[in-house]
Amino acid sequence: MKARILGTGSYLPERCLTNDDLAQWLDTSDAWIRERTGIGRRYVSEAGTAEMAVRAAKAALENGGISAEEVDLILVGTMTPDYFCPSVSCQVQCALGADRAACLDISAACSGFLFALSTAQAYISSGMAETVLVIGAETMSRVVDWEDRGTCVLFGDGAGAAALQAGETGILAVDMGCRGSKGMALSCPAVPLQNPTERARYEENSFIRMDGQEIFKFAVRTVPDTVRRVLQAAGIPAEEISHFVFHQANRRILLSVAKNLGIPMEKVPMNIERTGNMSAASVPVLLDELNRKGELVRGEKLVLSGFGAGLSWGSLVLEW
Template sequence: MSNTNSSTELQNGFGRVIGIGSFLPKDVLTNDDLAKIVETNDQWITERTGIKTRHISDPKTDTTESMAIAAAKAAVKDSGIDPSEIGLVVVASTTPNILFPALAACVQAAVDADNAMCFDLNAACPGFITAFVTAQNYIRSGMVNCALVVGAENLTNYVDFEDRGTCILFGDGAGAVVLKADENVGYDAIMRAAGKRGECLRCESYMQKGREKTPEFIKSNYINMDGQTVFKFAVTEVPRVIDNLLTKTGTDPDEIDYFILHQANRRIIESVAKHLKQPIEKFPMNIENTGNTSSASIPILLDEMKKAGKLGEGKKKVVISSFGAGLIWGAFQTEI
């Protein structure tokens, strides 16, 4: 696994995760609650997704911005660093409550990271790993020594609660990590995309000048998904990219302590575990209680794992992988 380079232009090691934080709204929507809205039931949802409950934002208090800030503050506090050390803030989100300024600039102000450059990125559910990989490259180049990476989503704003195929899946929340350069940390990544296959998962912007607000257009402003196509994509490409990553780093799957996957569907995670011939216990899950929080799902899970004593000392070898709209997918390997 890459952690050294002879080039004198590269001044830093890669970044080690030194702080983790998250935020989940207090309001919870259960499967039984959804059964009162659409034709469904707890058993149907649980068997197909593994989801029991999901957190939903309070429109008066829980914006994407406020959730991102809460998670970022928790991560910075957990890291123990002075915010002035942060040289980069990246926020991954598909559901910002403001178009500009960037959510990252709002986070920078809130955590007093006055020396940091800031930008947002949109890569849907793989947004967090895309932001993480981007931050690692900034650190490795020597441009920054410390980075704050946030995934924040308010997905229920874009859910059609008449569509039982999507309204059962999504929740709201935010998660964040702080990375600091460390010459001894191992890290490598593979990222992939297939834009020609992207029509199966799509959500259009409402603000399109000249577009007639037909029923079809209104429907396109919600999350639209071909569930079977997305499922087949995930169970094929995720294990493949993990296999490729492990080959690249020269790591046997048995050496990995945890495979931390995007929390989209329990059956997808179980399928990946079966393909890799690894026990399901090495695939931590919180989807039962959070649903799919898109770019926030992985950092929220990381925070739960650290609080449970499973991560945080830099000794656990992990592979982290995500997939989603684009189609975009990828994986990285490091120690946390």
């Protein structure tokens, strides 16, 4: 059996920050940000990761005609949980009343939703689960330095979800990987080591630190490779793919990837101008937008691909 997406959902916070808003306290401008990233605005949460995840999950279940009681497994891709414990997935289970579901958070940053979808496929194909709720949710606004124009202009908050069930068609092939040797190119410190025998010296903040050039080079080289591998594994030529739903990291990255793969930009949907980089939430939010607009047709083939901190990547081919 394969994992088939039956419904999607998403949630974006009400509060929006435009580039002009950021320019009120940063040495930047709308033109400077747009030229380098393609971003015009982003949303910032007033609630947190779990609440956004719950809202997206409810929308996905409703869209797929699935009840919370049917869910066997809840997977949440996030690097910005509200608590170390309980997990976001356990908070979602409680809010939904999905009492029979096992719960698991997956920390793979911008690849988190793809890693979670791959996990759902493994559970469903093995017979360990029949119905899986997969969520990507991030409150990136809590981990960026709002005085650092190199990072805070990039990120936004949001959540997206997909409800999957076992079927004859669905996810056809998966490609995943990590390059831990380059992992510190994008990092975010955790709680400092403090115990009776050790006291590590950490910097005062726990904000994201990024080597932008290293990340750009990684993305434009790695994403075309992972897409080619997953298409080959599925036995499907790129020409048969209707939409390439990429992680919305940077418009320049997406243009470079499309050029490398030789695919027309009309097959590469973008919402980065409106949302910024939402890490694990970017792919499911964009997928839900396409679904709600009626741009996804049952039976057509899609490629989904996420990439980012770790350094990590995950791609899959699915039949909608």
